Amino acid sequence: MSCPSISRHKYDVFLSFRGEDTRKNFTDHLYDALKRNGIVTFRDEPKLEAGEGIAPELFKAIQQSWCSKEKVDEAFAKHEERYREDKEKIQRWRNALTEVANTKGWHLHNRHESEFIGDIVKKISAKLCQIYSIVHDELVGINLSLEELYSKIDIGEDDVRVIGICGMGGIGKTTLARVVYTQISPHFEGKSFLADVREVSNKWGLVSLQKQLLSPILLDGCFNFFNVYEGNAVISHKLSRKKVLIVLDNVDNIQHLKCLVGRRDWFGLGSRIIVTTRDEHLLRSYRVDDMYKPTTLNLKDALRLFNLKAFDDDTIPTEDFIELSKHVVRYAGGLPLALEVLGSFLCGRDASQWRSAIERLKLDSNKEILNRLQISFDGLEEREKNIFLDIACFFNGEEKNLVMKVLDGCEFFPKIGIDVLICGCMICCKKWEEKLSEKNVWMNQENVLDYEKKETLIMS
Structure with missing residues (x-):
């Protein structure tokens, strides 16, 4: 059964349970763990007796969760009648419901509840990671880059590893880091993505960045420090036994690395730190374990990325626009930033306006790109x-x-x-x-x- 658009759903998880004996212990602990990990969960608060009908708000929540609407309607027969002409769709529904019914449940047995709940949260996070990952149709030419980057990160190794992503502005360093972060984060006990470290550091200082790094990892932490030296001590003490994933985006000063990720023994075994920067020497000075350098897009991928931004999904460019697109792409030089900015700028404009814009680009470069x-x-x-x-x-x-x-x-x-x-x-x-x-x-x-x-x- 196809998964509906993410934007249509209010909940990630529908928490189904019966009985007051679990509401205030196991169910409550599970609900809290899901919430702390950023998983939007619905739990029915009003008391439901056995055999009682589902409250309207509960039914609405089920429909707004990732559970398909067809699973909760009163009778499957109504759907068979409604879609009797589409036998293939009905069969897909049957197969999906059969698969759900045959899914093996998890048993607590003699395990600790906290450990058991942790495993459930990891499993759900991994599933949601697949759902919420960035739409790869818009990540043109990225697959080979991801493969090489994953091989360098190598989450299977039990060491602490620092990987640099280095390249010119607009080449796609941050995009790569975000995709990797989204895909591999369920494998870690804690995660933190610090966006635009250079800008935040200049505006708010390094202490603010240290607290920002810790906040999503130590959810209940109160970080009562006021200088970078105290911050260093807190980071190294609190995270030295945690397997964490940290991304430092747009780093331009070695002090950023010294104050935020210091030494490798600040972090637990298996931790991974990803640094994006325009400065290769900075990465060499910090002695990163490996480095990846993204390249500009080839002509085919550049055209595809530009067209994604310049034309509506259901629009097929005419021959005139195809030739004009090639002119713009040659000007952009395969730089993803330039392709996206120019594509968005030209979207919805007619051919004469495109020609005028191309002539203007020969004299005045796009300010947003510059x-x-x-x-x-x-x-x-x-x-x-x-x-x-x-x-x-x-x-x-x-x-x-x-x-x-x-x-x-x-x-x-x-x-x-x-x-x-x-x-x-x-x-x-x-x-x-x-x-x-x-x-x-x-x-x-x-x-x-x-x-x-x-x-x-x-x-x-």
Whole structure:
């Protein structure tokens, strides 16, 4: 039986029980455990005697839960009559109900209730994880990335492992981290996803981040500390025996890692820490166990992602729009952020407006994209900015040794400067050809910004 849309349902779980003997002990403990783990659960509070009819609010709750409506209607015969022309659908219902009836229940026997309830919650979390996972139709070209990333994370190993996801802005680091977090979190005793660590740290400070890290793991905790050193002590003490999953998104300072995840012995065996950043050197400094670098999308996947954003689900693009789409995709350079922003911007507009937008993009890059990508440039020292701008404008594709000589003559100290740019995912150097190139250009000579009275190019 097909599962209805998530947005239509109010409850994840319908808690069915009979008898006052369980209401205030086992059922109550199970309900509380489900609630603490973020599982929206319905429990009927009014007293129901044996054989009594189901209260209207209870019936409504069942219909709004993940239980299919067909399972709770008064008589299956009514459905057979209503859908007598669709025998295949009726048979699917029969099969589903038979499967439910044959499902083996769990027995407590002599086990501890807390352990038994913990297993139930884990099982339900795993099922809901499959239901609530991000729609993969919109995660174009992500499957191979996930496979490689899962192999590096390797949740089967009983060690504490730190994995870095490193790449330029807009490449999909956060999306990858969220998908992995959603899929593997049921395998851990606690989980915490810290979004945009750079921004939150700048605005609220590291102590706030430490408390934010602990809150979803220690649900009943009262974190009475006021500086990072006390926070370090609390994290290491409270989590040293817990198998946890932690994601630190958009990290740009080694202090973030030192204050939030410190040493590996702060966490229990089997723990996994995932760090997303634009700075490869930061990951190397922290000595991560492994690193994954997402790549831009190929032409086929780029077109698919763009079309998902630019056209309605039931719209088939005309030949004219197909050609225009290819122009936009070539401009985007396979960068997921650019494809999504431009697709959403052009959605619902006619072909003439598309042509006008494409011509404008040749002169003025999309501000939303530039604002996201310029973060990398703004974080550079002055010499690195100058090196980057010179390479992007004048030395793209040139031999590394030649570029080094020219820049050295300008006292830019290119040996360290170029390494900073490579680690920051702003330029790349093909190992065997030893040629430098910018990773993604967002302005040509006509739309170069003025930076200290010289032509500049901003990219990430």
